[in-house]
Amino acid sequence: MKKYYLISVFFISAQICWATGSQSTGQKIYQSVCADCHDGGFWGWLYGAPQLGVQNEWEEFLSKGIPELVDAAIKGTEGGMDPKGGCDDCTNEEIKAAVEYIVSQTQK
Secondary structure: OHHHHHHHHHHHHHHHHHHHHHHHHHHHHHHHHHHHHHOOOHHHHHHOOOOOOOHHHHHHHHOOOHHHHHHHHHHOOOOOOOHHHHOOOOOHHHHHHHHHHHHHHHOO
8 A cells, every 4th residue: 555655646746746846937938938928017018919928918829828828929010029039049949848838927
């Protein structure tokens, strides 16, 4: 019985660490790349970028679903967002993590 308990604890801990790691990556990428436009500063105002956490500004984008948001973030938009937000060194997985972070902070 003790063996099964330890295995269960291990798998639950691994899942928590994995989820936290993804969130940390997303938050880190957001802060270093996305925040320039999505924290409501000058660039966000200039390009009309929706602000982090302001749900009504994201409704149009969120209604399309996360896969569409990730695709737009990777490829860029006609509205002024560069591919990967201008982060040429970012992987698609890092951009996906940033989008998931944005969604998690907006759909509270």
